[in-house]
Amino acid sequence: MASRGAIQSILTEPDSTVALAPAVPALLPVARPSLPRFEALAPYLRRIDEGRWYSNFGPLLNAFEARLADRFGHGAQVVTVVNATQALTLTLLALDLPRGALCMVPSYTFVATAHAVVAAGLTPWFVDVDPADWMLSPGAARDLLAAAPGEVRAVVPVAAFGAAPDIAGWKALREETGIEVVIDAAAAFDTACDCALPTIVSLHATKALGVGEGGFLATNDVGLAERVRRLTTFGFHGERLALVPATNAKLSEYAAAVGLAALDDWPTTRLRYLRASQFMRMALSQTKIGFQPGWGADWITSVCVVRLPAGARAAEVEARLEADSVQTRRWWGEGCHANPAFRSHPHADLTATEALAASVLGLPFAVDLDAHEASRIALALERALDAGRG
Structure with missing residues (x-):
């Protein structure tokens, strides 16, 4: 294995394409989103101008949904929604579960998951995750059912x-128990390719494929897709009659234009994320941090989230990195259960969640992150860890 000095030399050797860092480094942001540029959007924007169709399921949105459905295979139905939080909320509502019923949710997730459960009229029951892959497993969920504080109707x-969950295992649990399973794959555009279970993907600007604001449901259940569609458009279904209480959560033609341009360039975008991931893996190879299994090799995502070495505290390392002009983010904080909005809801033992919250940190990452930036992050992280040991 190469020494830290050798890696630093390789990554910091000047070349003709990358300028040397300034003497006083500028802030290196934790996220640097990138959406399609005007040149890529222009053909789609001209089609909007020419057709004068701006919303309400126009030709661009229909084309965008069809291309998204192609990623999931034969029989896939895609319903775009104004954002992934609404997509999750409306999907749970469309399942017509008893109001107040328990919905099992990992506490280690972004608060949008819990907000959607509550907005759908369900009661979140926060449970723990596997410390190895940071996700709730079907086996653990099955074991937890016996200790549930009530009847669990959804998970x-x-x-x-962005990691891929065990779809086959979750499908088996649904078949065995009758409990509805909805996958929150907000950050998992790259790995989401199976819609045997209702799957929600975010198209936020910070995601690997984004439109600014947006999201979608992918499912092979035609009836569910129709019910969610109805909920996004005032309860209408083929005529201007509100058949059910609903909302307005449609995606516009402009958002679809961005999505189509992003899909056009997706193969290249994915390769660029892989390249940036390898820069980070090489630069951080001597720091004893832990990556999620398969990150940057088997799958890509738009963030670099790492687990710090034993004994290192995320809050302390975060402060030292910020002082070194390297911005960080503890994306999921202390877990949903620790937020005032959800403290009254039941939870199981959360030992792994609390350990992850104290040791996981998001580092600067972007589709165009280069080797010099990766080296700067690694060196700053090494200094921060050394200061903690001192």
């Missing part, structure tokens, strides 16, 4: 930071 597994 929302979360694809942690």
Whole structure:
């Protein structure tokens, strides 16, 4: 294995394409989103101008949904929604579960998951995750049912930071128990390709494929897709009659234009994320941090979230990195259960969640992150860890 000095030399050797860092480094942001540029959008924007169709399921949105459905295979139905939180809320509502019923949710997730459960009229029951992959497993969920504080009618597994959940295992649990399973794959555009279970994907600007604000449901259940569609458009279904209480959560033609341009470039975008991931893996190879299994190799996502070495505290390392102009983010904080909005809801033992919250940190990452930036992050992280040991 190469020494830290050798890696630093390789990554910091100047070349003709990357300028040397300034003497006083500028802030390196934790996220640097990138959406399609005007040149890629222009053909789609011209189609909007020419057709003068701006919303309400126009030709671009229909084309965008069809291309998204192609990623999931034969029989897939895609319903776009104004954002993934609404997509999850409306999908849970469309399942017509008893109001107040328990919905099992990992506490280690972004608060949007819990907000959606509550907005759908369900009661979140926060449970723990596997410390190895940071996700709730079907086996653990099955074991937890016996200790539930009431009847569990739904579970929302979360694809942690974009990792692929065990779809086959979750499908088996649904078949065995009758409990509805909805996958929160907000950050998992790259790995979401099976819609045997209702799957929600985010199209936020910070995601690997984004439109600014947006999200979608992918499912092979035609009836569910129709019910969710109805809920996004005032309860209408083929005529201007509100058949059910609903909302307005449609995606516009402009958002679809961005999505189509992003899909056009997706193969290249994915390769660029892989390249940036390898820069980070090489630069951080001597720091004893832990990556999620498969990150940057088997799958890509738009963030770099790492587990710090034993004994290192995320809050302390975060402060030292910020002082070194390297911005960080503890994306999921202390877990949903620790937020005032959800403290009254029941929870199981959360030992792994609390350990992850204290040791996991998001580092600067972007589709165009280069080797020099990766080296700067690694060196700053090494200094921060050394200061903690001192």
